Amino acid sequence: MLNILVVGDLILDEYLFCDCLRISPEAPVPVINPKYNKLSLGGCANVALNIKKLGANVDVLSVLGNDECANFIKKMLKENEINYEIISDKNKKSSKKTRIFGQNQQIVRIDVESCEVISDDMADCLFKNIEDKNYDAIVFSDYDKGVLSPYLVKKIISFAKNKNILTLADPKKDFLKFKDIDILTPNYKEATEFLGLFDDEDDDNLSKKLILMKEKLNIKYPLITLGKNGIALYNNNTLTRHLALAKEVFDVTGAGDSVISSLAYFLSRKKDINEAIKLANKAAAIVVSKIGSYAVSIDEINEFSEDDIYKKQVKNISEFVQKNKNKKIVFTNGCFDLLHLGHLSYLRKAKQLGDLLVIGLNSDESIKRLKGLARPINDINTRLAMLCALEFIDAVIVFSDDTPLEIIKELKPDILVKGADYKDKEIVGSNFAKQTCLIDFVDGYSSTNIINKIKETQC
The missing domain is CATH 3.40.1190.20 (Ribokinase)
Structure with missing residues (x-):
């Protein structure tokens, strides 16, 4: 002893x-x-x-x-x-x-x-x-x-x-x-x-x-x-x-x-x-x-x-929908690998469109398929904890597919939000949402730019 x-x-x-x-x-x-x-x-x-x-x-x-x-x-x-x-x-x-x-x-x-x-x-x-x-x-x-x-x-x-x-x-x-x-x-x-x-x-x-x-x-x-x-x-x-x-x-x-x-x-x-x-x-x-x-x-x-760190994570979508059937639900999705000012501005604007802001979050495997084996920088638990810590986010749903289509089908959000760069492009799941809204990004901010800057400082 x-x-x-x-x-x-x-x-x-x-x-x-x-x-x-x-x-x-x-x-x-x-x-x-x-x-x-x-x-x-x-x-x-x-x-x-x-x-x-x-x-x-x-x-x-x-x-x-x-x-x-x-x-x-x-x-x-x-x-x-x-x-x-x-x-x-x-x-x-x-x-x-x-x-x-x-x-x-x-x-x-x-x-x-x-x-x-x-x-x-x-x-x-x-x-x-x-x-x-x-x-x-x-x-x-x-x-x-x-x-x-x-x-x-x-x-x-x-x-x-x-x-x-x-x-x-x-x-x-x-x-x-x-x-x-x-x-x-x-x-x-x-x-x-x-x-x-x-x-x-x-x-x-x-x-x-x-x-x-x-x-x-x-x-x-x-x-x-x-x-x-x-x-x-x-x-x-x-x-x-x-x-x-x-x-x-x-x-x-x-x-x-x-x-x-x-x-x-x-x-x-x-x-x-x-x-x-x-x-x-x-x-x-x-x-x-x-x-x-x-x-x-x-x-x-x-x-x-430590589960309370992730208390905003939703695993049963139908239960979440039933519980919030009288609320105006806003949905958007992304990798959110390195949170930055662009993300915060975009998400705050999205929240203002309804009562509840729900985030679809790409899993590590999904990101690797989309962005290469070097990504994500932060694993799923870290990214999930960071999003759950933001007061203007009400729920986070992790998905492993390349797109959040299955989530949108079940959630049927009142408003589906994407970045303004989706103008004139097909938006996955838009036919299952009552409304689709595009939000401008803050210029000069992206996870890729941050990663490239870090690489440059190491050279």
């Missing part, structure tokens, strides 16, 4: 659920009526709990105050069979975050804590508890509460390097103390504070920032978690984006913990970095669908379906 160490700030999370039905006459604030509360492990304890639930042995290394909050955290760690080496500091106030919810919406958070950085002597005392141990991975969970001093972090990273132990950190403010670590997992806000502002939707801009992070900190895998935009990794001179998989977002608490926990576990299992990120993305999607911190199991990750 894997053995993983988690070092960082321990926090007790309290969730107070209330009824909130009116605004106070004394001030513009909600009046709440507490119903029940829930206590759970937070901070590095939540990271440890996540790793434990995935199936590894976990040790926790930290500092707490000598108070009731500390006692409760230790009790919960013990109940969850998580080993710990915790120094009690009578001058420290253990961290507790109380989140107050009204009608399942967070209203306010109350933090009780002290955040003084631990002394080097205390760091040495902590380190003595692990210097004779072997771990598969060491995770630093930094909540800026004082446990992860630069001195302690440097000492543990050096220890890990000598023993060839994987190291990961979820940083808060001070990135530089994690120099020489294997993996850093900042979110967008944290990354901008260290690297400067950047457009996370621009690949070139994002790549430069990830390269800068790698160079400044000498890390193996620079990555940034981007919330709804997923996770970005720069590796082997290539930027890889892993799309967010969340179906519904109720509470983002603990999402970062689930990501670093999953990465530590799956990389320790010798998974490839991209595969580990895919699995971590699934864990994060599950966590944000819950209220409060939540530890995800291996079974939940394995059972998580």
Whole structure:
């Protein structure tokens, strides 16, 4: 079984659920009526709990105050069979975050804590508890509460390097103390504070920032978690984006913990970095669908379906027609290999013609027959996901024939849309549509032109 160490700030999370039905006459604030509360492990304890639930042995290394909050955290760690080496500091106030919810919406958070950085002597005392141990991975969970001093972090990273132990950190403010670590997992806000502002939707801009992070900190895998935009990794001179998989977002608490926990576990299992990120993305999607911190199991990750990415795909046309019999259906088709401005303009105009825009999408095999073996550039799943992500597209139907004739026969769209270049040409399926409409393209845009430009830049 894997053995993983988690070092960082321990926090007790309290969730107070209330009824909130009116605004106070004394001030513009909600009046709440507490119903029940829930206590759970937070901070590095939540990271440890996540790793434990995935199936590894976990040790926790930290500092707490000598108070009731500390006692409760230790009790919960013990109940969850998580080993710990915790120094009690009578001058420290253990961290507790109380989140107050009204009608399942967070209203306010109350933090009780002290955040003084631990002394080097205390760091040495902590380190003595692990210097004779072997771990598969060491995770630093930094909540800026004082446990992860630069001195302690440097000492543990050096220890890990000598023993060839994987190291990961979820940083808060001070990135530089994690120099020489294997993996850093900042979110967008944290990354901008260290690297400067950047457009996370621009690949070139994002790549430069990830390269800068790698160079400044000498890390193996620079990555940034981007919330709804997923996770970005720069590796082997290539930027890889892993799309967010969340179906519904109720509470983002603990999402970062689930990501670093999953990465530590799956990389320790010798998974490839991209595969580990895919699995971590699934864990994060599950966590944000819950209220409060939540530890995800291996079974939940394995059972998580990414099908919602393709939720606009239609496989039963007759059922779709029956369900939307009172809607004005617009249909068009294409390969949509490399989405560009021309596609977006064309599809937006098509949508404006009716209630529902349905796209017929050529399969990979169909495109190869039409355009040659070098195409498509993007496979069917990628092209399907991109079309499903566009808000003005209501449904996508994949077809393997050379033309969408069979789809049009069954769909019988109110309007069949083609490009203006079809003027005076026979349009397949037009006799099964109530109306045919031609739409002008934006000049200068095509997938072929983009591919040719890329080829020219490589010459």
